[in-house]
Amino acid sequence: MHLSSQHIAFLFPTNSFLAAMTVVIGFEGSANKIGIGIIRDGEVLSNPRRTYITPPGQGKADLLQFTGDMSKCAILHVKMTTCYFNHQGPGMGAPLVTVALVARTVAQLWGKPLLGVNHCIGHIEMGRLITKANNPTVLYVSGGNTQVIAYSERRYRIFGETIDIAVGNCLDRFARVIKISNDPSPGYNIEQMAKKGSQYVELPYTVKGMDVSFSGILSYIEEAAHKMLSSGQCSAEDLCFSLQYCLALTRPSLQETVFSMLVEITERAMAHCGSQEVLIVGGVGCNLRLQEMMGVMCKERGAKLFATDERFCIDNGAMIAQAGWEMFRSGQVTELEDSWITQRYRTDEVEVTWRE
Incomplete structure (x- = not known):
């Protein structure tokens, strides 16, 4: 996954800059896309995304192609991060498991909180933020x-x-x-x-x-x-x-x-x-x-x-980060043993604790 000079500058800032910001990372993977989004207090800082394009007439997505991309994203997991947010569902089983594994691993490596986010809620909160x-x-x-x-x-x-x-x-x-x-x-x-x-x-x-x-x-x-x-x-x-x-x-x-x-x-x-x-x-x-x-x-x-x-509009990591940040600020955190994925996770199952 290509990182621009702006991404590199953000990923390796000065200590004084780190002390003044709150940064969260969202992991998205529900179908044929993998995305890593970085949000700082409602501002989208980085939102790289990769899509597996199938040949005409076919619909199968091969997640093995993206294994390397997920590994390259490890440089995003820096000490400035406050919390990690994982796309918990709904979606296709294989992509959900792949991304959940990465999110759980980096959360434990850096000793940061982890929170499972509903995919549909991510879309809604991203739309509300941008528009x-x-x-x-x-x-x-x-x-x-x-x-x-x-x-x-x-x-x-x-x-x-x-x-x-x-x-x-x-x-x-x-x-x-x-x-x-x-x-x-x-x-x-x-x-x-x-x-x-x-x-x-x-x-x-x-x-x-x-x-x-x-x-x-x-x-x-x-x-x-x-x-x-x-x-x-x-x-x-x-x-x-x-x-x-x-x-x-x-x-x-x-x-x-x-x-x-x-x-x-x-x-x-x-x-x-x-x-x-x-x-x-x-x-x-x-x-x-x-x-x-x-x-x-x-x-x-x-x-x-x-x-x-x-x-x-298209699935991205920033939408998971934004929805997760709203949930985290209202006191929600997902215990590691509860960070399972589900292919059937309805929009109306989520208690919206961050809105009046």
Whole structure:
């Protein structure tokens, strides 16, 4: 992992500088990314991240490639650190175990406290830090999660979510079917290809109360891909266009199928909570078209939209550090024997002790 001259200068500061600051380190590893984030009192000092890019048509991540990168990150574990924060879940088992092992090891080597952080909470707190949103309704969209969230009585309450697969997983699996490149990400390449499509293929639109379903859309378009591409009835660009766009009767313009479903349940949650803010977090949240659609809805309601770019939307170590620091300041610490990982760690399981 390459370290810039600014990183080196920060990692080896003078003793007088060390005495005046509080620094925390967050370890992130939930899927095909490994990140180490350094935060000092709400300021992101360093946030390196590596992503394993699979060949087109494949989705397997080989963590062995990143073993060396994790070792190189050892120079980040300097005496200035107040506390280490580990991504405890949810996520894929192998990456979670790998990163947890590193975090536990360095915490014991340096004799520093360790705290397990919920991945979803990390996204929310990073978004609040960067955008300065006060008390937003949160749309959390990523490869493994799709949730509409609002804070109430020391919990981040889930108002709606996917009942089967996440929106990011839907996009990723479709990309593998038509062998779209995974560099820099399947969702980004689908977004670019959709701009070149023109033929519309009608797709299911499935909203069930406050919840959404994407498996039917995926099955439908996978079958359409095999039939229509082989017969020459449409192009891959047309299928990307159709996945993203649908004719919405309530608005005069074309809107993305899956994104319009997400906007609908977010707006319903806002009405329930009386909210005037929306914060989009998670890897899919850096999609500009999703931000544009959500912005239109917010404008019609007189509300504000908050979102970040790929530096903070996509999984990163700084988000674990920020959420962990908020938890640590409110008195939370994880005992070593309790620092296990879990692939199923829901957002609403965490007691939010750092907010009024």
